[in-house]
Amino acid sequence: MNGLRQDFRYGLRMLRKSPGFTALAVITLALGIGANTSIFSNVNALVLRPFAFPDLDRVVAVWETVPKQDAASIKAAPANFLDWTEQSTSFEHLAATHGWDANLTGEGLAERVEGYQVTADFFALAGIPPQLGRQIGGVDFQHGTAPVVALSHGFWQRHLGGDPSIVGKSLLLNGQKFTVIGVAAPDLDFPAGAELWTPLDLSSAATMDRANHYLLVLGRLKKTTSVAQAQADLQAIAGRLGQQYPNTNGGHEVRVARLAEDAVSGTRQFVLVLMGAAVFVLLLACVNVANLQLARVSSRQKEMAVRLGLGASRWQLIRQLLIESILLAVAGGAAGLLLSNWGMGVSLRSLPPFIVAHVPGLKHLQLDSRVLFFTLAVALLTGSFPDCTRFGSADRSRAYGEGLPQSADRRNGI
Template sequence: MLDTLWQDLRYGARVLVRSPAFTLAILLTLALGIGANTAIFSLIHGVLLRPLPYADGARLVHLEQPVTRAGVENTGFSPVELADYRAQLTRIQGLVEYHSMPFNIVGHGEPRRVQTAVVSAGFFDTLGVRPLLGRAFLPEEEAPGAAPVLILSHAYWKNVLGGDPAMVGKTFTMNGRTHTVIGVLPPVPQYPAENDVYMPISACPFRSGADWAHGRTSRGLTVLGRLAPGVSLAEARVELATVATRLHETHPEDYPSAEGFSTTVSSLQDRLVARARPTLLLLLGTALFLLLVVCANVANLTLARLARREQELAVRAALGAGQGRIARQLLTEHLLLSLVGGLLGLMVAAAGMELLVAFVARYTSRAVEVEVGLPMLLINLCLSLGTGLVLSLLPAMPARTVLGSAVTGGAGTSRVSPRLRGFFIVSQVALSCILLVGAGLMLRSMARLHRVDPGFDADNVLTARVDLGWDRYREDDKVRAFVEELLPRLEAMPGVTSVGLANALPLSENRPWTTTLQVDGQELAPGQARPQADLRSATGGYFRALGVPLLKGRLFEPGDRPGTDPVVVVNQAFVRAHLGGGEGVGRRISFDGGKHWVTVVGVVGDVRERGLGDAPPREVYLPFALQPLRDLRLLVRTQGPPMVLAERVRALVHELDAVQPVTDVHPLSNVRNESLAAPRLMTMLLGFFAVLALVLTCTGLSGVVAFSVSQRVREMGIRLALGATPAGVLALVLRQGMHLVLVGLAVGTAGALGLSSLMEGLLFGVEPTDPVTLLGVLLLLGGTGVVACLLPALQASRVDPAISLRGA
């Protein structure tokens, strides 16, 4: 058996080497199809299917507190609420808290800004994560007054600190206190977000403050826990809802019924991949369609080659080879092709994996688990073997007919079914139609996004992040003094036209906070939720630096300081939603239930703060002098290229504070480009798959028509000899080829209309059944079909009747 297999392999290799053009075409086609699917399947395995790298990760859960009528997906929990749930829940155990904020860190190099997770002492115990170096937090380190300690993330330890194995025990200075490193995490996905370092709640100056620690409505904490042994997620939800109802009834003032407070729980694994799942499944479907196109294309090439080998197979049959022996030889050849093509596909997948992982990392922290390793090898092997088996079944089906022809001495006329080849062409056209419609929808969506007016002018604006350290800028007066000294220096730089400052940039991940408010003179109907708006602290120059137009009233002035009547500026969306679309200027609003009021002094244009595809939010701008936040975002509008002034901006900040980090220095246009990065890459991937499918379909159709013409040379000669015109023969071949194309277009259109709704969440300004896209794809595929059929049709129309009849 092994000798026979080795003989088949050697013979198959010689056959493939003797047909280099055929072999190269097959290998390239298989490499692209199998490579794309290997990469996508590896992503699916690493992100969606692989168990969480936490101990008993299936029992980990994430608690949420949505406020449905107020439009808040999850308002988070307060420490007081967390204590209540800890005391009353029995089906969810080990509840721990998490929130994240940036701090300045000094030690072991230049001062840095690090994203710091503030967690309960048992956070890593609940997750089931053991530090790679050192230990986790102890319960006593959560107590007020405990010595500050830190645990480093693996990425920060490796990339910033050089992977120092002796890092445990070393110290850093944060918030004016010395923090000792007690551990380093292993390379696992961090939840709910990536952080540089971790600290217990006692070390955070905000979390340990009285306002947050003792206020039931001081919400914002993420809460995680574990299902008790033997408890299902549904049972946990029932108990959680019961406890939540009890708390709402006990503290009705903290849970207004009009706003629709509720509490629920979901699997941590689902939460980790919730944003990534739709995109990955769409890519998976696209890659599978491409693989089907590849298989259909290779099958047609295989059938055409089989027809040319009928005489060879007939001779082998006449010499005693049975049907099973020939089928085994064909199976060996095609498995050899698919395995070599799969090996090339593995190289294609590995080359594109870095780009794909970076793309998926925008949606989930589990992207770090995707690797070029054994899972990818196994996936590639399965795809290669599966493709080879499918392809080997196709030539095996007509092999019996070939053998029958050989036994009766009828070799020389192709017995390969034209209907089978036509079926593959129809399949290719239909699948290509579906892929092209998906790519076209994404392309039109991207075009719409590019044309969206964000509400600001991003050209020639330099941005920089200056997060003032809590230890040196604890008092608001120090923050104001720093800003009031920095801004004039920036404005005095040559080439600067305006300078502004705010606590968040538009289109960035650092979102402003959302709050409820009250409008003077407006009474809420029973059950009506309180109005909401985003709050942003800004200077008057912020609007000028961004190019946001002032529509009514005035911007902030130097006189808007503590001790004067508080004022705000609102945007048009706020006026339309909460002020009845009226004048706006002069109206009063309150953020504390009417105890204190602020006056609207200006109305500015809308800015798409949260994304180009999202509607402008209702926005309230507070004067920075009245709300001096420490996370500063500088905007410097210049007359020329903004990065020319980057080093000078850093130098001016360091003149005021030598240890103050200045980070994220880049043009504002980068923020807009970054906001489009994910949909742009998605469009490129779908477009690549669609174009590849179109090329394969075009070549496959042309090959099938050319093969059909080559098998019908005598027929064409007889037609011409009996008076048919070359134009008539040309029309005949075109009509027969385009019949396959039209059937494929009909099937593909139905499939595209049925499946395009799955893309609805990824589109902007385009309906899934967009007629322009569908018509464009039909014209493109139809025109491609005509071109593919034209060359073999021209060859058929130029057949010499005398030569074709004499050759027959």
């Protein structure tokens, strides 16, 4: 342990003795690590996990399609959605939402809020417990039930000051009194920008409506069901409906896609280019640091020869070089972390609030520590490899002979 502490102290002294090399290596690592951490944190938040639903890979979007009209993503008609719900065997939950903007008035309030009507299974599908109270469920769709509303966490904070006793109070929406039954958790942000949710009552009239397509449909697959199986299940139902109702459903099919993939389908190519650029920046940084390390290793040939001549083992030399690489990587990682945090903060503050609220995952963007540690490990391995290969395979006597020709002669002459 004492030897390890000595190696760390010696490594710090050696890095301080080469301020130019140290500064250049740390800056290079900081740029590579910072850029990669920022880019892949964005990819994780906006592409891989834009929504905080548990088991997100089982949550799918369901669209009607009309191939003959090149219509690949049509919202569902109410009657079709109800038939899917009754006849499908692939889902734990199937839910629908519909935009419902409302005028909020009363007690000095007068503004338009972004609301959504949801069916009974919406919150069960989301799988995120509420912050306060309860969520909309089957009890709220019973005949004669008073209007209720569930609030988003952001709306509760911004408009109601985070009132902990808000449950049970009333809000006036479009001139009608709604009782607040709960406040959603901060992670629940669907559809993006939603400020409140109310029950979507698909009454008897809706059971006959196959012409108006306005429902955004989500499903949570059963654990044993694949996307392809769900697609085949709903496609069979769509085929039967097409035969039963040729005027409204003839030629209609169904498309099932994972929600996370469907949300970014239009930007996938851009994301791939961005990820490629991030990998290129990291590789460039690693190559530059490796070249710097090689040059430094060559300049320290005599020093290493002296240490070998004094009885140091190859492992001790390699350990010393590894410790110096670790110190550089930690310094570069710390600087990269600061750079990444600063860059993401500036990016978010520079975007209009509307964009932040309505791009899935953007408002919850944060540093991904997994990416930071991965890029740090890559940089460390790349920086250490030249050192280890150079001195790990060097012949001890040759290194000593090349490094100390004069000292050896002088010692032989004494």
